[in-house]
Amino acid sequence: MHKILVLFAHPALQKSIAHKSLFNEIQNIEGITCHDLYDTYPDSFIDIKHEQTLLLNHDIIIFQFPLYWYSCPAILKEWQDLVLEHGFAYGEHGDKLVGKKMMLAISTGGSANSYSTDGYNEHDISQFLLPFSQMSKLCNLEYLTPFVVHDIHKRHDPARIARKTKEYRQLLLTLQQQNEDAVAARQENS
């Protein structure tokens, strides 16, 4: 079974509509480690060694966050800057993440339509997420299709959020069961 690490970054969870529900749903599942970055590091002081150990012990890394200004909340950027070190995640001998998978689980304020050439955001969502897909490439992570909940600004219909939440949970459970190569690689590494 694949082990999943969810790096969760939400600076204002008390105001959250989608993520509170999504994050709650995946708690206490065997093989899924929920790691709330803002709760663990209120002063953004990230324990690099601890984070790298977490990465080594998991097969699938998920960044879960609300899209702010077309990017991730600050702590996740800080996390990338500090944890994905040269010699660890990339560069010479930087092969510690080879074979692992990477997925984004995000929410956007704008609708799915707005993220298109005709929409007011003028670009497809995958184009906005280019830094993440490229990061995955550089770190030899397999980049999976992002899980996106659109249109948070207008449609906070509880039924839709509930449906999306179920979907998210199911997706993670399915990912856990996929092929075993990465698991073998992890066990070899550690």
Next chain:
Amino acid sequence: MEHGVLFNIFIYLAAGVIAVPIAKRLGLGSVLGYLIAGVIVGPYALSLISNQEDVMHVAEFGVVMMLFLVGLELRPALLWQLKMPILGTGGLQLSATTLCIFLLLLACGLAWQTALAIGLIVALSSTAIVLQNLQERELMKTEAGKNAFAVLLFQDIAVIPILSILPLLVIQDTAIVESSTSSWLSALMIAGVIAGIIIGGHFLVVPLLRIIAGSRSREIFIATALALVVGIALAMEAVGLSAALGTFLAGVVLADSEYRHELESDIEPFKSLLLGIFFISVGASIDFTLLLDQPILVALLVTGLIAVKFIVLFITGIVFKIQRSQNWLFSCALAQGGEFAFVLTSFALQRQVLDNKIASLLVLVVTLSMVFTPLLLIVYDKIIAPTFKRKRPQVEDKATPEHQIPDDTDSSVIIAGFGGFGQVVGRLLHGYHINTTILENDVGQIELLQQFKYKVFYGDAEQLNLLHAAGADNAKLFIIAVESASRTKRILIKVKKHFPHLTVLVRATDRNHAQQLIRLGADHVFRESLDSGISLGVETLKALGMRANQAHRAGQVFRRHDEAVLHEEAKRMHDQEPEFVNRSLTERRILKKLLGLDALTYYDNLNDAWSTEAHSNEEKNTVGNLAAAHKHNKSASEQS
């Protein structure tokens, strides 16, 4: 029995060393321990010591030193604030007690002169016993403690007029009336000595101490401090004033100087030793033959003395509106005769105001009343205080409006101690509308808090009843923010034992204290100096040119490292490790170890972050390199 001086010293010290820890373990307090030790080594039991009266005279000097130390704690402004309790409470206590004893003895058929003399003599309480007991219980800062001290101070002053009244109370008209011409001269001398102490203290002693301290010779500083105290005592006695009063005054004058703590720590051991010896000699001087001759009479007199003094004190307390529970403590503490009674009795004996029989009976009764004071205080602790604390919060419930709201009675957070530290915590929570219950034993503080609608309980957080009353059963968090390290530990033990569901957050005075608290089961420990120390360090790094975010991070690294080491050490340390008597030695040992650790792991591997190349190992992790890298970066950016 005659013994060598060294043998006597050994017996006194050994008696104290054996008796005091046992008495403390039994919950009797050190004073009672010394007194019992005195009885045991005294002439009626083992008879190991001789000349205990001479010893007592020497040891009385401990009282003088004690008042010097008390004076050091009292800045002049604070003393001025105490003028009402001193004059009012003290004055009323002294005059009313004298009057009551006088009337009672008159009714027993004594001559009025004798009755008045005895009244004046026993109206004085024992500074040594009261202050030692209150300090040991950390009660000096409470309302009862402050009032008791005020009364004792007034009594010290009153000794002067009493000494001049006593000779006038001679029954046979044999005494020659001393020439009244000298009285204005002596008044002038008194004024001169007091002025000398105040002015000399400011303009001579402080500069002198500065010079001595500059010489960096510790024993000379101690010698100076001792010479100062002894010299003032001599000067005061020369003009017929109480030596204790003079040194107290000197203490107050020096309380504002920068050498206050230095003087305190230098005199303290001498004071404690002398007081101990004093208590032992009091115990040894109990005249058991007299006691066995007339056991009933003595018992009656002792009970009568304590009862009269207690009642007068209690009424005085009511008149001056001392809080009820504090009034009990205040009255229990002061209901005894004092060491001044010994001095005054022998003085009265010389002047033939009292005859031998009455004098020895008087000394016995006063001594026994002193022995009973610690016992009375134990009775207060075990019986009176608990009933009180059970009642009191309920009374308050009705009295204060915020208690009328039924669902407001249980806050999830309880804060014990609302001094500077507790206030920060309380204000932060209050700002976010979190209900807190505060336990505090400073009355002034409480009135202020109630204005801001804090829920406050008056009293000592060590009391189980108060904890129940404050809602500890239903609370979630318990914060201990009291100032005293030892009280903090006692509260923590009590809370952990009786309310295991509470998460306890504790203020620690220092590293050593923090480790003890962790071992006692504190959930979170906060050293009072850590955060401000780190903040200052971070500012220093910034001032040295390090960029602010880098300096901030350095502070965080240090903090985490230090906390981790602290917890690790606390875990490793055996509970049986002896408590070092010399605290500074322990701290020095710890510091030495810490400095070693800091040098090794001061910086995290931050050099690898925000960079495109892996750093080699030699290059990283030292302050010097970091600073060098910083310089390098700076010059590089200037070039480009």
